[in-house]
Amino acid sequence: MVRRSWFISLGVLLALSLAWGISENRRAENLKVISENQYRRSLSDFVTHLDGLETNIAKSRAAGTPTQQVYYLSQSLHQSDTAVKDLSLLPSEDFGLNYIDQFLNQVGEFTGILTQQVAKGNPPDAKQEKTLKEMHERLITVNRDVQELYADLNTEKIAWVNKSGGFWGNRNKSATTAAQGDEGQATKPASISSSLEQLDASLQKLPPFSYSGQMDTHSVPEPLGLPKSTVTEEEARDIASYFLKSVGYPDASPESSGTSNGPFAGYIFKYKSATVDVCKKGGVVTIFRDERDVGLQKLTVDEAASEAMSTLKKLGWNNFVKTATEDFGGHIQLEAVSEENGARIYPDKIRLTVGRDTGMIIGYDSTPYWLFHHNRSWDKKLTKEQARTKLRKDLALKENRLAVISLPGWQEAFCYEFRGSVADEEFLIYINAKDGTEEKIQRIITTPRGEFLQ
Secondary structure, three states: OHHHHHHHHHHHHHHHHHHHHHHHHHHHHHHHHHHHHHHHHHHHHHHHHHHHHHHHHHHHHHOOOHHHHHHHHHHHHHHHHHHHHHHHOOOHHHHOOHHHHHHHHHHHHHHHHHHHHHHOOOOOOHHHHHHHHHHHHHHHHHHHHHHHHHHHHHHOOOEOOOOOOOOOOOOOHHHHHHHHOOOOOOOOOOEHHHHHHHHHHHHOOOOOOOOOOOOOOOOOOOOOOOOOOEOOHHHHHHHHHHHHHHHOOOOOOOEEEEEEOOOOOEEEEEEOOEEEEEEOEOOOEEEEEEOOOOOOOOOOHHHHHHHHHHHHHHOOOOOEEEEEEEEOOOEEEEEEEEEEOOEEEEEEEEEEEEEOOOOOEEEEEOHHHHHHOOOOOOOOOOOHHHHHOOOOOOOEEEEEEEEEEEEHHHEEEEEEEEEEEEOOEEEEEEEEOOOOOEEEEEEEEEEOOEEEEO
16 A cells, blocks of 8 residues: 555656646747747847948938938948847857947947038048948948848748757857858858858958047057156166155055056056056056055045145146046045146046045056147137137036047047036037037036036
């Protein structure tokens, strides 16, 4: 009787296990179908927006008036942003769509640069026209291939992934082989994922674009502001010691901790919880980090900022003004920029982190200053009053000054900076001091942590 009951119990358990397995298998299949349908919808949206992007760029190249050119270039910017968002919903991490994503971001950035430029009355130059033509030709190829594989998805009923590879598994072998094969010799992919990967791999063989923009691979060959002299390790140690004493360590005796590479290659020194990087070229401190525990808050944000600005003067930064602070409770982050000939030089900035317990600087980054500082032209053709006429009539003006600002591609402009409000919102508006162009508008957002710019 006992044995019979044991067999019955075992049978019930087996039946329940079988039922659970069938249920889990169905759930997995349903999840697979739902996921693949989502991928197909995302691909459909991507195909639509990619085709719209190619069409708008073609129209921008054919436009005969600045108004039409601005319209189609701005539409191209919008379509590229949307296509990138569609692409982000595809399993690119599994199947490698990195180049396509980078390419579309470059197209969006470049068309955005041209939109602003044409809107200011400056048509694209010959080099920009050539870059736009090259981008368009490459985009035609990408669009054609994507349209073809989407047609295959709908007409030949091919799967999203190869049947030989698990849906949630790693990159399948046939896709990798197709992507690595010689261009023109690749066999027809067995899935959408391998088609996209093959397209991505073929695009990576093409030469990069050359233009001035944030996503361009160009960079300054070397920092513009570093002094020409070089220092030895012992000289760098003395520089680090002076810096540490200036920020609040009177008995500092830093020890060597190695060297650093890159555009600011130099010597690294340590003292207690602090690290100081001294650049070989110029003998300047580029980075300082103090990892000490921050004590109780004793200073307000303004008091801590004031202490930090006093320390900057001790370090020799006499013509700097505070432009932004952000409160993080135990410490604040502060930005200070150079002021020259009555103008704020926003690219030449220093970033600080300051403890609210003592007002000591616990973080220091001068790399933006040394990267962009150089001799600039201060010629202006417009007076402040003439520049003011370029603004909206209903702008309630609060502040104004001269300023040098960064433009896309690390270009700069010498401007009048106007701070004012429209419809209860504050803005910074920059009018070019040479030709009256409205270069940039930044919206000021006030939060408990500080002011932010959009």
